[in-house]
Amino acid sequence: MAANPVKVVYHGHATVSIFSDGHHILIDPFFSGNPAAKISADAVNPDFILISHGHGDHVGDAIDIAKRTNALVIANFEIVSWLANQGVERTHPLHIGGGNTFPFGYCKMTIAHHGSALPDGAYGGNPGGFLLKLNAGKTIYFAGDTALTYDMKFLADDNVDLAILPIGDNFTMGQDDAIKAVQLIKPAVVLPIHYNTWPYIESDPKVFQERVIKEADAGCIVLEPEEEYLVP
Ligand code: NI
Ligand code: MN
Numbered sequence: 001m002a003a004n005p006v007k008v009v010y011h012g013h014a015t016v017s018i019f020s021d022g023h024h025i026l027i028d029p030f031f032s033g034n035p036a037a038k039i040s041a042d043a044v045n046p047d048f049i050l051i052s053h054g055h056g057d058h059v060g061d062a063i064d065i066a067k068r069t070n071a072l073v074i075a076n077f078e079i080v081s082w083l084a085n086q087g088v089e090r091t092h093p094l095h096i097g098g099g100n101t102f103p104f105g106y107c108k109m110t111i112a113h114h115g116s117a118l119p120d121g122a123y124g125g126n127p128g129g130f131l132l133k134l135n136a137g138k139t140i141y142f143a144g145d146t147a148l149t150y151d152m153k154f155l156a157d158d159n160v161d162l163a164i165l166p167i168g169d170n171f172t173m174g175q176d177d178a179i180k181a182v183q184l185i186k187p188a189v190v191l192p193i194h195y196n197t198w199p200y201i202e203s204d205p206k207v208f209q210e211r212v213i214k215e216a217d218a219g220c221i222v223l224e225p226e227e228e229y230l231v232p
Pocket of ligand 1: 053115171
């Protein structure tokens with residue numbers, strides 16, 4: 001295993017970049033129309049784009065970024081087919097429970113309880129999350145938009161270094177359920193996302209941070225958009 005540091009950059013809402021072993025993995029690239037975003041879609045140059053589900057605040061600018069950068073887009077079969085129909089050339093379909101080895105490491109699609117309709121109303125398959133076992137030696141779980149699910153308990157076997165969890169309530173887990181998720185997953189550190197973008201999902205990440213440390217025996221990092229974090 002290489003000892004290169006793994007860097008995470010939070011772009012606001014549910015958009016996250018992971019830099020590992022010279023690769024840039026961009027998850028749920030929502031910049032245009034994202035009230036939390038501080039940069040435009042033109043400013044990112046990923047070589048991989050991961051999309052957790054079909055909703056507009058997650059598919060976001062994926063088409064434009066993929067066409068400009070020629071990044072490989074990894075998402076469920078239905079979303080990948082929809083992207084291909086719109087001219088995205090490099091895609092890799094996964095589906096829930098399945099994973100594949102990519103140049104950055106192993107990526108498995110995990111269960112999420114949510115919806116996945118695409119922005120034009122097309123069927124987007126089932127929503128998911130991602131478990132990334134990076135070649136750089138770190139394991140990152142990106143939950144996607146999801147309710148609390150007891151299946152998260154299986155992730156405790158994966159020694160997750162960083163769990164990226166929604167806390168905004170209304171559309172996903174709120175803080176109480178996210179705390180239970182942390183207790184099930186047992187990650188070293190949690191990064192809360194999917195909060196404060198709109199009034200429906202207002203949530204105080206500092207309150208969550210204190211609760212994670214006190215109630216779930218894990219670390220918690222709160223990032224401002226464009227703030228970066230080295231996974232310990
Ligand atoms: Ni959603
Ligand atoms: Mn969402």
